[in-house]
Every structure is written in structure tokens, then in C-alpha cells.
Amino acid sequence: MQKLFDEVGSLDKRCYEEFALSEDILMEHATNGMASYIRDNFSKFSSVIVVCGSGNNGADGIALARQLHGDFDVSIYYAKEAKSMMARLQEKRAKAIGVKECFEIQHCAVLVDAIVGTGFSGEFSDELKELITKLNDSLAFKISCDIPSYGFKADVTLTMGALKKSLYLDASKDAVGEIRVIDLGISRSIYEAQTNWNLLDEKDLELPTRDKKDSHKGSFGHLAIACGSKSGASILSASSALRFGVGLVTLVGYENEQIPYSIMHASELPSNTTALALGMGLGNEFSDKELDIFLDNSFSLIADADIFYMPIIDKILKRENVILTPHAKEFVALLKHTKLANISIEELQKNRFKFVELFTKNYPRITLILKGANSIIAQNNIFYINPHGTSALAKGGSGDVLSGLVGALLAQGYSALDSAINASLAHTLLAQNYKGADFSLTPEDLINGICDL
Known part of the structure; x- marks a missing residue:
């Protein structure tokens, strides 16, 4: 049996206030977990495209591309311009080591959705909906960062820190694929708090x-x-x-x-x-x-x-x-x-x-x-x-x-x-x-x- 949460922002905040862990440290562990999944399941120098949004989900994607750079043929497709503080910081780091940017969705072995995360509450533009359709049409293995962006159909969702209830809505069943939790530098037993919702194994x-x-x-x-x-x-x-x-x-x-x-x-x-x-x-x-x-x-x-x-x-x-x-x-x-x-x-x-x-x-x-x-x-x-x-x-x-x-x-x-x-x-x-x-x-x-x- 595993715990389920409405949101994990409060859990992240506890890491900052009680465990002296920074947002940057949590993000590095999150993206390292994603990178490890790709390293374990795909051969070296495989082609990877990471599709990134403007917020912290996009920041995760940019950091992932940086960690894969050198061992994989990785490139970043910016679905939106980096805007959050962490997204701009990760973009600066990625550019500093030469991570390349691409401007169209080409054939690749792995396609990573890092467009929006749990904090997104708006509507997708027609342009983004069209992009999601292109991503779904790709024959690549599809990975979602934390949760699938609107309409994206993942083969696996690598969710950060803990399981979110939204991953288990009936409507999510065809979108999430396999669900795996990525630890954020501390055990889930410490990261997770009390909850009345549970997932049955x-x-x-x-x-x-x-x-x-x-x-x-x-x-x-x-x-x-x-x-x-x-x-x-x-x-x-x-x-x-x-x-x-x-x-x-x-x-x-x-x-x-x-x-x-x-x-x-x-x-x-x-x-x-x-x-x-x-x-x-x-x-x-x-x-x-x-x-x-x-x-x-x-x-x-x-x-x-x-x-x-x-x-x-x-x-x-x-x-x-x-x-x-x-x-x-x-x-x-x-x-x-x-x-x-x-x-x-x-x-x-x-x-x-x-x-x-x-x-x-x-x-x-x-x-x-x-x-x-x-x-x-x-x-x-x-x-x-x-x-x-x-x-x-x-x-x-x-x-x-x-x-x-x-x-x-x-x-x-x-x-x-x-x-x-x-x-x-x-x-x-x-x-x-x-x-x-x-x-x-x-x-x-x-x-x-x-x-x-």
C-alpha cells in the first residue's frame, strides 16, 4: 500500500524548512532519477528530445537534458520560453555545457514531456494542442516528467517525490502508462506526510x-x-x-x-x-x-x-x-x-x-x-x-x-x-x-x- 497526495508543494516546503534542502537540490535529484531511468533502459548515444515548458516542469526537463548531454544525442525543444527562476537558471546551465536546441520534433528514440506540471491550471493553446498531437504521433518511447501534459500519452510517468491522486483519475488511465516515483534526495518514508488516501498494491x-x-x-x-x-x-x-x-x-x-x-x-x-x-x-x-x-x-x-x-x-x-x-x-x-x-x-x-x-x-x-x-x-x-x-x-x-x-x-x-x-x-x-x-x-x-x- 502506498500513500497518495493532492499536491506535493507542502512536502517540498517541509524539505526546505525542516531538512535544509533547497529547491535546486530537489530538482537535481529528480532529474538524476529520470536520467538514471533513461540510462538503464536505452543504449548510450540514443537520440533524446526533451520538450520543455516555461515553468518548473520545464526546468526539470532542461536539467535532465544537461545530465544526459555527452552520453546521449539529446536536444531541447522549447514549447514555451523559459520564464520561472529555476527554468532560466537551468537553461543557463544547459547552454553553458553546449546542450543543443531543436526547432521541430524529429525522429528520436526517447521523447520526454516536460511542458507543464501539477501547478498548471490554465487552458492549452491551439498551438500547444497541435504540438501534443505531433508528440503522440511519434514512434519514440514517451516519458512524462511528473504528470502527463494535457492530452499527452506516456509509456511511463516518472513522478517526483510521491504519488499524486490526479495520476489515478479514470481519465488518466490511458495517459500515464507505467508510474514510477523518483526520490528527491531523501527516502519517501521521510518525504511523505500523513494522508487519508492510499493506493492499493x-x-x-x-x-x-x-x-x-x-x-x-x-x-x-x-x-x-x-x-x-x-x-x-x-x-x-x-x-x-x-x-x-x-x-x-x-x-x-x-x-x-x-x-x-x-x-x-x-x-x-x-x-x-x-x-x-x-x-x-x-x-x-x-x-x-x-x-x-x-x-x-x-x-x-x-x-x-x-x-x-x-x-x-x-x-x-x-x-x-x-x-x-x-x-x-x-x-x-x-x-x-x-x-x-x-x-x-x-x-x-x-x-x-x-x-x-x-x-x-x-x-x-x-x-x-x-x-x-x-x-x-x-x-x-x-x-x-x-x-x-x-x-x-x-x-x-x-x-x-x-x-x-x-x-x-x-x-x-x-x-x-x-x-x-x-x-x-x-x-x-x-x-x-x-x-x-x-x-x-x-x-x-x-x-x-x-x-x-
């Missing part, structure tokens, strides 16, 4: 365990899933849950002759139920009274899909140990229903962190999994991003499998937050482990892969 996954030998099927929980006429979704969730360690699964409600033999059916909640799942393929089969009866208990609950458009969501939001797993459209509907925000899906996607924080501030007892390219898991003021999702999961039924994974852990007694984190990680790992073409992954493939986690 695959090694954070903790699978269900069956350490107790003297046990039976009831020892591992009983998940009850509300089953409407669209029972395929409920069956996928039930099958997923059964594979993920829960001892018993019962579909409650609409009866379907296609239910697998390993899954039970009942017209009301079994007496030994330990967790509930509600929403997957629910449709309109349940009356408000039947839903009230289903929820007339204190069991842990996973709620998904249809439930976000139904009045019963108000009752769910008042419960303890609840996990909600909306995708973007469902979350927008939830925000509108709770009168927290009336926004479009596009606005949500640009401000996912903001609206997740808004929701959990108002509903601190709810655990949220906002699904997406980089799913966000949140509870109260603690937040996690799972960056391991793939486009293979963009398939009907994938979310139902996730709900089953979550429900299985809840039924086995895991806390809501631990259930959300581990189910989300398992879900993305299942997709990554799939050996077929990404477009061919089905929910059944995910379920069958659980045994190989």
Missing part, C-alpha cells in the same frame, strides 16, 4: 482462510441474495460468493429452474443468514413491503445495481455494515437522490475524489466502492484506490461477480472495509490472470479463476 490482497479444522459449512457464513426475475445476475453473484469461501448461499424470492444445484432457494430469509446481498438483477419483483421484510434485521449488506434507483435506498443508508458498489451512472443517481449533488456523469468522472469525499462525509457509516477504471473504496475519511482494473472487466455481469465476492467476505465475518478492499483486489486480479483475449473475458471466466488466486 496487489500484495495487499488477503484471501479467505480456513484455518479451523473442526468446522462445517455453517462455520463459514450464509449469504442470502434477493433474487428477482432477472435472476442471471443473482446467480452470478451467488456462484461467485460460493467460490470465494462462503459456506452457504441462498437465493431468496423469484424461483428459477436454472439455479445451480450448489445454490439454495427460499421464499424468506434462512434463520442462519449472516449477510445479505440486494440489487443484482432485482428488477421490480419485490414490493416495498417485501423489501422491508428482507431488510428487517441487522445483517451486513452489499447493495448494488437496481437498488440505487429505488426508494428503499433511504432505509439502506441508515444501516450499519453496508457496502454500496455503484458504477458512475448509479453514483450520480445516488448523489441526486440524497440531495448532495445534481451532476452529470462527465462532471463526476472529472471530480471523482471530490464527490466520494462528499458522500462519505455525509454517510460515514457506509462503505463505498465506486467502480471504474480505478475503483475507489471509501469509508468515513479513509480512502483507497485500486488501480489494477482492466478493460476486460467492461462486460455485463462483471459487477455481479464483484458483489458476490464482497457478500462472501461479509458473510464470513470480515469487516465492511476489509471486505470491500479484498473483494475489489481479487476482482481485478482475476481479470489480470485471465489468459484469453481481453475482449473475451466473461463473468463465468472470473468465477472459474477464483480457485487459482
Whole structure:
């Protein structure tokens, strides 16, 4: 697990004030880390073009070119005239040792984007947009300095000091490439401060365990899933849950002759139920009274899909140990229903962190999994991003499998937050482990892969 930050300016300031490190020293370490990456991955005298802006991101690029000069065929393309104090200083140093300047984007082995960094908040001119298009059209290996400039698509982003949340917006997924952190002369453990945002690593996954030998099927929980006429979704969730360690699964409600033999059916909640799942393929089969009866208990609950458009969501939001797993459209509907925000899906996607924080501030007892390219898991003021999702999961039924994974852990007694984190990680790992073409992954493939986690 790694820390995530809104900005690192305050972390840099602490280096100046507490550790007697100057801006110049931090920049030298940053660019040395970038230079080391290039030296490790490309042969000596390879051609490198560094495209630089006017501010400190451009200064990083100019300093990088100076450090590579002599060992690489490096040149600087000035997208903007150097203006910041550090950019002018680095330009002076680069010129002093003879780093050359180029005036068009030529063929090269490595192309470095150092146009704008995290401090940029304006609009790109048409001229800069045209330049970005040319850079993207290049066949060179593309590196972004700290964060990709607007529209630039990097093969790798070498980010300075610590990980930034903006690198993990859904919209950033196609732009950042591989992300690596460059140290700034001190360990990240010292540079980084406290934060409520974290990035999940695959090694954070903790699978269900069956350490107790003297046990039976009831020892591992009983998940009850509300089953409407669209029972395929409920069956996928039930099958997923059964594979993920829960001892018993019962579909409650609409009866379907296609239910697998390993899954039970009942017209009301079994007496030994330990967790509930509600929403997957629910449709309109349940009356408000039947839903009230289903929820007339204190069991842990996973709620998904249809439930976000139904009045019963108000009752769910008042419960303890609840996990909600909306995708973007469902979350927008939830925000509108709770009168927290009336926004479009596009606005949500640009401000996912903001609206997740808004929701959990108002509903601190709810655990949220906002699904997406980089799913966000949140509870109260603690937040996690799972960056391991793939486009293979963009398939009907994938979310139902996730709900089953979550429900299985809840039924086995895991806390809501631990259930959300581990189910989300398992879900993305299942997709990554799939050996077929990404477009061919089905929910059944995910379920069958659980045994190989």
C-alpha cells in the first residue's frame, strides 16, 4: 500500500524548512532519477528530445537534458520560453555545457514531456494542442516528467517525490502508462506526510482462510441474495460468493429452474443468514413491503445495481455494515437522490475524489466502492484506490461477480472495509490472470479463476 497526495508543494516546503534542502537540490535529484531511468533502459548515444515548458516542469526537463548531454544525442525543444527562476537558471546551465536546441520534433528514440506540471491550471493553446498531437504521433518511447501534459500519452510517468491522486483519475488511465516515483534526495518514508488516501498494491490482497479444522459449512457464513426475475445476475453473484469461501448461499424470492444445484432457494430469509446481498438483477419483483421484510434485521449488506434507483435506498443508508458498489451512472443517481449533488456523469468522472469525499462525509457509516477504471473504496475519511482494473472487466455481469465476492467476505465475518478492499483486489486480479483475449473475458471466466488466486 502506498500513500497518495493532492499536491506535493507542502512536502517540498517541509524539505526546505525542516531538512535544509533547497529547491535546486530537489530538482537535481529528480532529474538524476529520470536520467538514471533513461540510462538503464536505452543504449548510450540514443537520440533524446526533451520538450520543455516555461515553468518548473520545464526546468526539470532542461536539467535532465544537461545530465544526459555527452552520453546521449539529446536536444531541447522549447514549447514555451523559459520564464520561472529555476527554468532560466537551468537553461543557463544547459547552454553553458553546449546542450543543443531543436526547432521541430524529429525522429528520436526517447521523447520526454516536460511542458507543464501539477501547478498548471490554465487552458492549452491551439498551438500547444497541435504540438501534443505531433508528440503522440511519434514512434519514440514517451516519458512524462511528473504528470502527463494535457492530452499527452506516456509509456511511463516518472513522478517526483510521491504519488499524486490526479495520476489515478479514470481519465488518466490511458495517459500515464507505467508510474514510477523518483526520490528527491531523501527516502519517501521521510518525504511523505500523513494522508487519508492510499493506493492499493496487489500484495495487499488477503484471501479467505480456513484455518479451523473442526468446522462445517455453517462455520463459514450464509449469504442470502434477493433474487428477482432477472435472476442471471443473482446467480452470478451467488456462484461467485460460493467460490470465494462462503459456506452457504441462498437465493431468496423469484424461483428459477436454472439455479445451480450448489445454490439454495427460499421464499424468506434462512434463520442462519449472516449477510445479505440486494440489487443484482432485482428488477421490480419485490414490493416495498417485501423489501422491508428482507431488510428487517441487522445483517451486513452489499447493495448494488437496481437498488440505487429505488426508494428503499433511504432505509439502506441508515444501516450499519453496508457496502454500496455503484458504477458512475448509479453514483450520480445516488448523489441526486440524497440531495448532495445534481451532476452529470462527465462532471463526476472529472471530480471523482471530490464527490466520494462528499458522500462519505455525509454517510460515514457506509462503505463505498465506486467502480471504474480505478475503483475507489471509501469509508468515513479513509480512502483507497485500486488501480489494477482492466478493460476486460467492461462486460455485463462483471459487477455481479464483484458483489458476490464482497457478500462472501461479509458473510464470513470480515469487516465492511476489509471486505470491500479484498473483494475489489481479487476482482481485478482475476481479470489480470485471465489468459484469453481481453475482449473475451466473461463473468463465468472470473468465477472459474477464483480457485487459482
